[in-house]
Structures are given as C-alpha cells and as structure tokens.
Amino acid sequence: MKELTKTKVTVRLRKAEDRKEWYIYLESYPVQVIGKKSPQRIREYLNRSVTTVDFDKKRVARTTETSVSYKPKRNDNGIIICKSDHDIETMLYADAIRKLRQKEYDNAELYSELDTIQAEQKEKSQENFIKYFEAVVKKRHKNSSTSIIINWERSIEFLKDFAGETIVFSQIDFKFCEDFKSFLLTAKRGGNKDGILSQNTASTYFSVFKAALKQAFIDGYFTTDISAKIKSIPSQETRREYLTIEELNSLVETPCENDVLKRAALFSALTGLRHSDIQKLKWNEISYEGNQPRINFTQKKTKGVEYMPISQQALEICGEPKSPKDLVFENLTNPSWINRPLKNWVAKAGINKNITFHCFRHTFATLQLSNGTDIYTVSKMLGHTNVKTTQVYAKVIDEKKNKAAEAIQLKSLKN
Structure with missing residues (x-):
C-alpha cells in the first residue's frame, strides 16, 4: 500500500528588511513534485502583512551576529497572536487559506491512494482464479489429511470441467456461482464410475469452492464477500451402517x-x-x-x-x-x-x-x-x-x- 506523504500547511512570517512589518506566507511540506526525486518545501505568499505580532521571548527562531529573532506566539488553534484588531482579522484570513490548502493536499493524497488501490484491484481481477485456488490448497492444506486435499483438488477439477483452465476473478459473480452449483448437482462422477455425483459429494465440493472464494475476499481479490451471499448445497442425511x-x-x-x-x-x-x-x-x-x-x-x-x-x-x-x-x-x-x-x-x-x-x-x-x-x-x-x-x-x-x-x-x- 502506498504511504501517504502527510503534507502539512503552516502559516509563517517573513520580516521586511527596512521596516517593522512581517509578510505572511503559507509553507507546505513535504510536497511531491513531478520531476523531483526528493520532497519539496512550497511557499505561497498571501499579499498580506501585519505589524503587531506578539513574539515569544522564550523561543528563539534565528540568531545572527547582529540580531536575534523569536517565534510568534500562537493560540490553542495554532493562529499567530497579534495585538491590533486589523492584524487579528488578517491572521484569521491567513488561517482560513491554510485550512483550504490543507484540505486540497489531503484530498489529493487520498484520491491518489484510491487510484492506486483501484489499479491494484483491477490488476487482481484479471488474475486466474484456478491458479489462485491451487495455490490456496498448497498453502492452507499442506499438512491436512489426504481426504481433505483430495476434496479440494476434486473441486478444482470439476470447476475446470465447468468453465475451463482459465477463470479470471472478474468472471465470478453470483450467477457464475449458482451455475456452478447446478453443474455439480448433475455432474458425472468421473473415472470408471457410472452415474452422477451424490448430493452430499456435490455439497462437499461446493463448500470447498465457497471456502476458496472466502479466502480470495480476505486476500483482496474481491471487494465484497461473495461467498456469504450464495447458499450451500444442503447435505442429505445418509444411513450410517454399523454392526451389532x-x-x-x-x-x-x-x-x-x-x-x-x-x-x-x-x-x-x-x-x-x-x-x-x-x-x-x-x-x-x-x-x-x-x-x-x-x-x-x-x-x-x-x-x-x-x-x-x-x-x-x-x-x-x-x-x-x-x-x-x-x-x-x-x-x-x-x-x-x-x-x-x-x-x-x-x-x-x-x-x-x-x-x-x-x-x-x-x-x-x-x-x-x-x-x-x-x-x-x-x-x-x-x-x-x-x-x-x-x-x-x-x-x-x-x-x-x-x-x-x-x-x-x-x-x-x-x-
């Protein structure tokens, strides 16, 4: 998953060289710029200035051989504190522009991340479900009993008989699953055996298919849990033969x-x-x-x-x-x-x-x-x-x- 850059927009001040006046600008960092490898620091001047800034004498901003500058005080909302009503209004305006820019950056990053997710989802939807199904058997049931592995492998074989060697994820919807269910209920047993699958065997194979769909949803191949929407094939109660x-x-x-x-x-x-x-x-x-x-x-x-x-x-x-x-x-x-x-x-x-x-x-x-x-x-x-x-x-x-x-x-x- 792409990591968000978390761009932050802050209201800053720059001292005029020849008078007691401070220009207001917005600083955005980090910003990813096309053509630049490293993140950039973007400044946007607002064509506004203030003269009555309240500076915090305990927080030094910059020191030179001839002068010392201090950081401005900010209120609980992060707005620079000024003494005159006019400058207070100006700083409120600056903060409103800051919020607007911050929202633009946040939305741009979210939409960029959404585009990435959608691209990944589209790519996954074109992968072969049969190959995924076979990989799940090897990963999930490598230590399972022979009978369980056979049931998974037989389910895959019947799925191939139904729809072929290649079934892309985008093909699989509710109708596809219902059609496969109907196919199993009338499928021939295969091998040298006559007749069709028993309902209980068909039920087992369809349950395996549903389990693979569930795992595919967990792994991000489906955006919805299709396995939860389709009903299983009901199993029939069989006679358990026993000896006296x-x-x-x-x-x-x-x-x-x-x-x-x-x-x-x-x-x-x-x-x-x-x-x-x-x-x-x-x-x-x-x-x-x-x-x-x-x-x-x-x-x-x-x-x-x-x-x-x-x-x-x-x-x-x-x-x-x-x-x-x-x-x-x-x-x-x-x-x-x-x-x-x-x-x-x-x-x-x-x-x-x-x-x-x-x-x-x-x-x-x-x-x-x-x-x-x-x-x-x-x-x-x-x-x-x-x-x-x-x-x-x-x-x-x-x-x-x-x-x-x-x-x-x-x-x-x-x-």
Whole structure:
C-alpha cells in the first residue's frame, strides 16, 4: 500500500528588511513534485502583512551576529497572536487559506491512494482464479489429511470441467456461482464410475469452492464477500451402517485372509479410531495411567491432540509390544486396497451388509450410545469438534428404540 506523504500547511512570517512589518506566507511540506526525486518545501505568499505580532521571548527562531529573532506566539488553534484588531482579522484570513490548502493536499493524497488501490484491484481481477485456488490448497492444506486435499483438488477439477483452465476473478459473480452449483448437482462422477455425483459429494465440493472464494475476499481479490451471499448445497442425511455385537463376535470367530486388517478393524470397533489414525499409530503412543491403558496421538484429520483410554481387549489386539518407533499395525494398507479382503471376510461371517472399514468406527459410536454412554463422552472419544456430528448416531439409537416399542404386542384388549 502506498504511504501517504502527510503534507502539512503552516502559516509563517517573513520580516521586511527596512521596516517593522512581517509578510505572511503559507509553507507546505513535504510536497511531491513531478520531476523531483526528493520532497519539496512550497511557499505561497498571501499579499498580506501585519505589524503587531506578539513574539515569544522564550523561543528563539534565528540568531545572527547582529540580531536575534523569536517565534510568534500562537493560540490553542495554532493562529499567530497579534495585538491590533486589523492584524487579528488578517491572521484569521491567513488561517482560513491554510485550512483550504490543507484540505486540497489531503484530498489529493487520498484520491491518489484510491487510484492506486483501484489499479491494484483491477490488476487482481484479471488474475486466474484456478491458479489462485491451487495455490490456496498448497498453502492452507499442506499438512491436512489426504481426504481433505483430495476434496479440494476434486473441486478444482470439476470447476475446470465447468468453465475451463482459465477463470479470471472478474468472471465470478453470483450467477457464475449458482451455475456452478447446478453443474455439480448433475455432474458425472468421473473415472470408471457410472452415474452422477451424490448430493452430499456435490455439497462437499461446493463448500470447498465457497471456502476458496472466502479466502480470495480476505486476500483482496474481491471487494465484497461473495461467498456469504450464495447458499450451500444442503447435505442429505445418509444411513450410517454399523454392526451389532453379535455380528462383531461372528467376525472375531471368522478367519480373514489379511490378519492385520482383521485386528485393525476390531481395534476400530473397540476404540472408534479412524483408519488413518490406526495406520500411523506407534508403540510409543501407547502408555498406562495407573492400570488403565491409553493412547496419546494427534488426529490426522482434525490435528487435535488427544488421549484416549482403551480396554484391555483393545490392547491385546495390538499384539506383542515392539520398538517405540515401530507401527502397531504394520503393513496396514490404504482403504482402497483392503476393500476386497474386507468384503470377503464380512461375507464369510454371514453378514449381509455393505461394510467398509469406516463402519467399524460407526459401530463403536452406536454401541457406546446403545449401552448408555452419554453423547458428550462419545463425541470426545470420537474426536469430534462439534457434538452435532455425533448426534447422527443418536438418531440411529432413537430408531432402534422406536422399533423396540413395537416389539411387545399383546392380544386385543377390546374383548
């Protein structure tokens, strides 16, 4: 941002050489003059003079070999004090001219600064939003989880599909955003997948787009916060699949072709940990508080530092302790590589449900609430930053209660 020069205009006096009279002039400094590198001092004589100036004998202005001059006294408003009524009127006139000049300088500087801001804004409005969007991902999410980064990158890809590789900021208005929203709601999933994006996926990508718009407003690319004016795509409540305690025990008794997968899945059901947190869990993160085993770790998704007590069964699933820096569930692969052995294992156990690894976390939450653990404790154990996220599981419990209410049926009491 350009720094203002803060020009100040002051009423000054110059002594006439041959008589007791002082000429009045305005001095303006510093003034930027075209063609001059350094700021200039500008003097403007007002064709007025005074003879009855009241000088301050305690404040020396200039000393020569033959004389000493003093600074004039000024009142609280900075106006030079004179003794005669005529000179007082003259000094009031001089101060009025000073105010006029000061206002001119102030306005000139403000308009110059405004011109600079407008020029910078115009330049920014012609930059490529796609390039900015990609830079935000690298800067804002360099330490985020893989799933968050993928959502940001996928949002950019769909934006490119919608409007091309180059989208200048000046193109983006309310209509552009609404059109992109409509595009997402009918966009094909891409890759080898058939069908269109689910509403929840479209909602996620549009929320990412809005977050990028918000950051662009903060960084000065927009003069108004356009993200606050556009409505999000509402998310639809999805069914959270989970396992009953009987189904979990069936899985315990059923062999799995991938032993570390079986142990990690059951560990998730006993602790509620995500796959990403289990995958990076090390032995030095497992400790005891008295006789209570616990894990201390930083959640990969939320970056929250957590400690969690775990059961003896969960500890036993971890196996024999190894070196502190070793992974507890060594060779646990990414979710995409465990889908097939996981589905085979679930099918062999006779369970007819669409179970993914994340369902074991859902199972933990549902069983905890079913057994009377309060929702705030469950929310904390899951590492949720907002208890509203946990309330999804509470609705599952309410459905079970409603079904339970109809479970006992007596014969008609009308007879």
